[in-house]
Amino acid sequence: MGAVNLAEAKAHLSELVSKAQSGEETIITRRGQPVAKLVPIAQPKKALRSLAQFRSGLPQADRPSVELIRELRDEGF
Numbered sequence: 001m002g003a004v005n006l007a008e009a010k011a012h013l014s015e016l017v018s019k020a021q022s023g024e025e026t027i028i029t030r031r032g033q034p035v036a037k038l039v040p041i042a043q044p045k046k047a048l049r050s051l052a053q054f055r056s057g058l059p060q061a062d063r064p065s066v067e068l069i070r071e072l073r074d075e076g077f
Helices: 006-011 013-021 051-056 066-074
Strands: 002-005 026-030 033-038
Touching: 002 006, 006 013, 006 026, 013 026, 013 033, 051 066
Parallel strands: 002 026
Antiparallel strands: 026 033
């Protein structure tokens, strides 16, 4: 984790954002005191390719119906 002063952060914001995308955190300081932290955001979970792929990975007895899966998906689960 690096630290940069506010003026330097303004001048190199694009570079700092690129570093954040790579997983690096940066502390931004003002008059030597930390005031902000630039961090990468959590990556969204990768979507399954299909409902069939999801169902095929479950044991036969535990497989939910396609309708249930769609209902859960539509409700945001």
